[in-house]
Amino acid sequence: MxxxxxxxxxxxxxxxxxxxxxxxxxxxxxxxxxxxxxxxxxxxxxxxxxxxxxxxxxxxxxxxxxxxxxxxxxxxxxxxxxxxxxxxxxxxxxxxxxxxxxxxxARRIVQYNTPKRSRANVQHHYDLSGELYDLFLDEDRQYSCAYFERPDATLEEAQLAKKRHIAAKLKFDRDDLRVLDIGCGWGGMGLYLAKNLAADVVGVTLSDEQLAIAQRRAEEAGLSDRAEFRLQDYRKTEGPFDRIVSVGMFEHVGVGFYDEFFERCAKVLKDDGVMLLHTIGRYDPPGTTNSFIAKYIFPGGYIPALSEVMAASERQGLIITDVEVLRIHYAETLKHWRERFLAHREEAKALYDERFCRMWEFYLAASETAFRWQDLVVFQMQFTKSLDSLPITRGYMAAEEDRLRRIDERPAGNSNVTDIRECEAAE
Structure with a gap:
């Protein structure tokens, strides 16, 4: 040897x-x-x-x-x-x-994510066959860390809880708030906000596949008037917006573009607005992206240290109002994805080939073990532009989460915005 x-x-x-x-x-x-x-x-x-x-x-x-x-x-x-x-x-x-x-x-060169390069990086991963993602994601196609309120929660329950957890932190205190969803994926988060909180959502993505599915889902749900999805770089998006949410997209920004990202967010966010950023992070000092992941899975990607995010947001005048560190939640999410993928491995092989399946096996296994035994966690960071934009205690988050849980648990027939309002009035 x-x-x-x-x-x-x-x-x-x-x-x-x-x-x-x-x-x-x-x-x-x-x-x-x-x-x-x-x-x-x-x-x-x-x-x-x-x-x-x-x-x-x-x-x-x-x-x-x-x-x-x-x-x-x-x-x-x-x-x-x-x-x-x-x-x-x-x-x-x-x-x-x-x-x-x-x-x-060399990381600023490797992560030189100009608009053109960012689109190519996104297409590399997110424009794979939609059938592939159907094999291992939940029904809503949430491709980010779920939130396990119970150890025995299903993947579908945990992903719904994640959307609820994020929505509660955005503090929807009135109807018709205008929301920007940066990196909207297949539309799940934006559709949740439009449906359950009467929000007017603009979701932006650089993936053709994601855009087509998000637009179709909005139309099928009767939410096209409230949920608009665009093929657009975040740097080109104009405001103003009452709320900004970004889930699982910041990992693709690149360390050299953090100031530009937060500058754009600060520019389009209203003075009394609220922003929620959900991103994978590292709990130790700044580092680099795993070589295999950078080459084959997420080119241009980088997992930030909290210090890097904070410094960039501070330079653009945003106020950090809340930070939560989700530990192990992504490991459990990846366990579900890995087991589902392996259960459908032959279907994935029919879509691509044996080499692709081995690549995906390694990606999912390496990611899960990194969240269990290495330095990876998930940060949920809340920002405002004014100190008085939110209540001074966190009680409103738990109260809103409980309210949304009651909405989520209602039968499907009572889940549109009008029915929700009528039910809440009756209560």
Missing amino acids: NRILTYFLDHLLHTGNLTVIDASGHRQTWGDGTGMPVAIRFNTKAAERGVALNPSLRFGELYMNGDIDIVEGTMYDALAIIFQNAGNNVTSRPWMKALERLRIA
Whole structure:
């Protein structure tokens, strides 16, 4: 076996039960023998060298290309052993630290997300076949962290709870508030606000597939007069808006464009307006995007540290009024996605091919383990432009969340805006 790889595994793995089979068929086991046995096979000497020298890119890449196989257990099981042992210190070896420093130095170039480049990046991921996303997302196609109010909540329940949780923080204190949804996806969040809170929503996306589905859903729900979806860059959107919501889009902005993002938000948000930003974040200092994710899944993407977000928003005159850190919620969300994808793997293979399925398996497993054992969380940050735009205690959030929960639990026939108002008046 490659000597560098052996040295790395000797120093990394102390618990668990991981067997590595090298290209010559030689087997070696690491860990203390506890837990489920997992076995990885390297099919070529080049694969061993690749993982030894650049594991953050090459392990997933080589698995995707068939140069590495998991012959006992799953990719998730293998990554779980690695990350439980390593925590945040996967790149602790000197040559890995050197690579990381180079990537940090180059990140503004890699994340140079001009409007044209941003559109290409979005199309790379979000303009994949809609049938693919149907295989593992919930019915509303929420492709961001769900909110598990109960450990046994279904994915559908947790995604509905996420929309409710966000809506409560936006403080809809009157009808017909004008809302900008930056990165509207397939329209789920905007349609929720239009339907349950009588909001006038403008949702913007750079994905043709998402736009077509969002527009169709608005028409089918009879909400086209309240929910308008556009193919538009956030930098081109004009206000004013009473509320701004952005869920799972900030990860695509790029660290060099944070000031521009918050400048635009501050410009289009009314003086008494409220903004809610929901984004993946890291709880440690600024870093870089995982090499495999950046190359194959989300080009131009970056997970920010809280300090980076705060500094940029402060420079544009926005006031941070609330921060919540969601821990483990995204790991549980990804577990649902990963299990659903694997249950429909043959259908995904029919849409694409075996290489794509391996890529997606690695992406979902690596993401879940990162939220369980590395440095990833989700930030929900509330901003205003005035200190008196919101109540001075957080009680209104819980009260509104309870109210919306009652609305969400009503039969479908009593769920449009008119019926909601009549029911609330009767209560």
